[in-house]
Amino acid sequence: MTSLDILLVDDHPVVREGYRRLLERQPGYRVVAEADDAAAAYRAYKAARPDVVVMDLSLPGASGVEAVRHIRQWDRGARVLVFTMHQGATFAMKAFEAGALGYVTKSSAPTELVRAVGEVARGRRAMSEDVARELAVDRLEKPAAALNELGPRETEVLRLVASGMTTERIAALLNLSAKTVQNYHYAIKSKVGAETDAQLVWLALATGLVSAETAEEQGAAEI
Template sequence: MSELTILLVDDHPVVREGYRRLLERTPGYRVVAEASDATSAYQAYQKAKPNVVIMDLSLPGVGGIEALRHIRQWDRDARVLIFTMHSGAQFALKAFEAGAAGYVTKGSDAAELVNSVAIVAKGGRAMSDDVAREIAAERLAHPQSQLDELSPREMEILRLIASGWSAEEVAASLHLSLKTVRNYHYQIKGKVGARTDAHLVWLAIGAGLVGDGAKAREGRGPA
């Protein structure tokens, strides 16, 4: 392709500006749109139809996994590269399960991000070295995690519940009925073997799903 177009999704304008400059120093790379949350990311993708989406996981309100799912539901050929501070194996595995084409951490070298964009744009799969090590270590230490059985949607609901969201808030943000959210909540408990909500929170913290509570609670309301 003569020009590789990119959508940048991160809730920090200064961060987006820095990565825009980095990417556009590469010949043929052009950032054609930016977004700060799941809703604006979906709208920007529909409008700009970029070759690659570079998306953070820690977005206000519903996170990057849900934004990824939404974009992939609209366009099954969407090429999404997750670019995040989270190096945990569970985050990476659920991102790939939801349809991500790549997963790179913000602690990686700048060249790794640039190269990963090219790999993803060509239909390949990219992963930074630290994430690959985390996944390998997780699988060696725990051949099967309690959260492995959860779907990406269930993982996102678990993250929101563990971050203190009420069932009503989760339903509004994910455009689900209250009954559906409660059913998911019950199913999640059954799949992970949690007896109480406190047990659910403990599991979510252990998996690294919860840790930035203030950010997780920002942007509540319908997405």
């Protein structure tokens, strides 16, 4: 990307300033708006239409999760990266279910935030390693047993879904119709007891079918 417009959402002005300086050191990265609560984030998003939102979860009033949900309801194409102190699987799960595309903890290295912003801007999933581990352990007590329920083609479809590929891309890669891929997708969820694609990602991570790095590399095939 030659240019990238970013909305920063955090209730601490000093913290936002630090993020701004870090991100704007990257060629083409530009912070076009800032917000300190969920309502302001929604208004700022509608006004600025940024490429990526960097969203904290701990906001005064409505939480960052609510802000993510509200923005995604208005624009299903919104790309939101949660950047927060909360490492727990429950927080990450709620953020992904609300529509976030990435989740990075503030204990991560600064370069991790920069990397994740770039990945989310390209429509790829991004998670810091600590979050990926928390999700895998928390959500699936017997991930290997769940994977054993799948046939070879279902396992491959799961790997590609967890890597961030679209139905159309998977269909082209496996020489299948989009409808067939959708049927596999539904069957996989049914067999492993998953309700969301986020849970499929956790399963793939827990079983080693994909790693956080592999997911990003595989997602690059869509670009």
